[in-house]
Amino acid sequence: MPEPAPVIRRIRKELKQLWMDPPAFCRPGASPVTDLFHWEVIIDGPHGSPYAGGTFPVDVAYPKDYPFKPIKLTFKTKVYHPNIGPEGKMALDIFGRGWWPSLTIRTVLMSVVSVLYDPLLDLPVRHDASRLYKRERGLFEQKARRWTRRYASAPAVSFYPAGTELFEEQLEEAATSGAVARRRSCGAGKWRFFGGRRLGAI
Numbered sequence: 001m002p003e004p005a006p007v008i009r010r011i012r013k014e015l016k017q018l019w020m021d022p023p024a025f026c027r028p029g030a031s032p033v034t035d036l037f038h039w040e041v042i043i044d045g046p047h048g049s050p051y052a053g054g055t056f057p058v059d060v061a062y063p064k065d066y067p068f069k070p071i072k073l074t075f076k077t078k079v080y081h082p083n084i085g086p087e088g089k090m091a092l093d094i095f096g097r098g099w100w101p102s103l104t105i106r107t108v109l110m111s112v113v114s115v116l117y118d119p120l121l122d123l124p125v126r127h128d129a130s131r132l133y134k135r136e137r138g139l140f141e142q143k144a145r146r147w148t149r150r151y152a153s154a155p156a157v158s159f160y161p162a163g164t165e166l167f168e169e170q171l172e173e174a175a176t177s178g179a180v181a182r183r184r185s186c187g188a189g190k191w192r193f194f195g196g197r198r199l200g201a202i
Helices: 006-020 105-117 127-135 137-151 164-186
Strands: 026-028 038-044 055-061 072-075
Touching: 006 026, 006 105, 038 105, 127 137
Parallel strands: none
Antiparallel strands: 026 038, 038 055, 055 072
């Protein structure tokens, strides 16, 4: 069997780490991973925040030229937060010009959880939430809790492969199915990996 491309090896390693040792308040999604480049993670609302008790499924999308372009995360439920827009996108510099190839899904998720605790008021995308947070912190937290109860109260059970062999087998299948899907979408002969590119400025 040929050696998988560097980007495949890296994503597999990141996903395996997420399954084996997830960052605080983060865990695998409810469905098996069938495409290494596109899967789901669940963020449980961190204690001490107005999102505590909520379950937030988050869509994870890796670009084909990862790690030279940032991972994309999209909240799949509504979240009342200064840095999360109506479409579920979180405004963080690491999703744009602040991205570095050394960052991983683990460090990204840790940053997201940190911002749930402590919003970045200099990067608001939901300006009404930002203004309310600055002027009436208590009212902001009340509204954020109401949204959490309304939109993020459904429980979700994470999917974990049963055993090491099944774990490795699922990763291999996810790598294969993801590559096939991209070959089809990009056209025959156009699919290539970017693992050998030199690190440079984003």
